[in-house]
Amino acid sequence: xxxxxxxxxxxxxxxxxxxxxxxxxxxxxxxxxxxxxxxxxxxxxxxxxxxxxxxxxxxxxxxxxxxxxxxxxxxxxxxxxxxxxxxxxxxxxxxxxxxxxxxxxxxxxxxxxxxxxxxxxxxxxxxxxxxxxxxxxxxxxxxxxxxxxxxxxxxxxxxxxxxxxxxxxxxxxxxxxxxxxxxxxxxxxxxxxxxxxxxxxxxxxxxxxxxxxxxxxxxxxxxxxxxxxxxxxxxxxxxxxxxxxxxxxxxxxxxxxxxxxxxxxxxxxxxxxxxxxxxxxxxxxxxxxxxxxxx
Numbered sequence: 001x002x003x004x005x006x007x008x009x010x011x012x013x014x015x016x017x018x019x020x021x022x023x024x025x026x027x028x029x030x031x032x033x034x035x036x037x038x039x040x041x042x043x044x045x046x047x048x049x050x051x052x053x054x055x056x057x058x059x060x061x062x063x064x065x066x067x068x069x070x071x072x073x074x075x076x077x078x079x080x081x082x083x084x085x086x087x088x089x090x091x092x093x094x095x096x097x098x099x100x101x102x103x104x105x106x107x108x109x110x111x112x113x114x115x116x117x118x119x120x121x122x123x124x125x126x127x128x129x130x131x132x133x134x135x136x137x138x139x140x141x142x143x144x145x146x147x148x149x150x151x152x153x154x155x156x157x158x159x160x161x162x163x164x165x166x167x168x169x170x171x172x173x174x175x176x177x178x179x180x181x182x183x184x185x186x187x188x189x190x191x192x193x194x195x196x197x198x199x200x201x202x203x204x205x206x207x208x209x210x211x212x213x214x215x216x217x218x219x220x221x222x223x224x225x226x227x228x229x230x231x232x233x234x235x236x237x238x239x240x241x242x243x244x245x246x247x248x249x250x251x252x253x254x255x256x257x258x259x260x261x262x263x264x265x266x267x268x269x270x271x272x273x274x275x276x277x278x279x280x281x282x283x284x285x286x287x288x289x290x291x292x293x294x295x
Contacts, residue, residue, distance in 0.1 A: 016054040073266035089118035095137035099218040101125035108283035163248040168228035188232035237291040
């Protein structure tokens with residue numbers, strides 16, 4: 001067995017198809033299929049089960065997977081050791097919820113890239129947990145600490161949220177003196193059946209029974225608030241982009257959440273990712289503190 005065989009094995013395991021693996025590796029699917037067959041012959045075991053849904057790991061394949069991932073990380077670590085301590089280079093993909101992706105990561109990552117011109121960064125803004133084993137991302141930021149999987153988890157920072165609305169809406173709506181008054185208002189928030197993390201169910205925590213204007217995007221919700229469409233929960237770090245909005249009953253409604261940095265356990269050997277993670281953590285903490293101080 002050689003590393004190239006394991007590299008192809010990992011690509012199929014992560015893509016769950018020969019064609020997807022071929023695209024990752026820039027080789028044709030037929031070659032991928034032949035290489036997997038060769039690896040299975042050499043191992044004396046069937047590593048994948050083919051079905052209409054694609055290629056799924058067998059029990060033997062699942063046993064091989066962590067060893068292949070450790071080999072990948074070891075090779076990445078060796079490359080890092082030989083490349084020296086100069087600036088970060090190469091491509092890094094980060095998965096993040098869209099509030100963080102829209103209002104924090106652009107400026108944080110711009111500063112990191114300014115200091116490391118050879119670095120390429122991709123942000124995938126999706127309201128769900130990323131599969132790091134399938135390399136959907138190199139690192140992920142989440143609002144809940146995961147409790148399963150071969151992961152390392154680091155708390156980045158707390159952040160705060162408040163009810164807010166536009167003065168135009170407030171001028172024509174009933175007064176809001178307590179959370180109980182929200183029943184008389186048009187609420188803006190997440191689509192209930194698309195809330196993938198209980199930490200995002202802000203309005204339910206406040207006792208709200210229905211959401212009149214809903215989106216899975218924090219940015220869409222914020223634009224509705226800026227248009228005077230209703231009342232919603234806003235990240236304090238996003239409020240500087242919408243200075244016209246007014247915080248409502250901050251003494252009674254003040255939510256606190258946390259961001260967590262999640263990495264695959266084997267990536268602790270990759271110095272490049274360690275250095276990047278340190279810069280990201282420092283930058284994110286500082287940016288949350290800076291923006292919240294403006295509100």
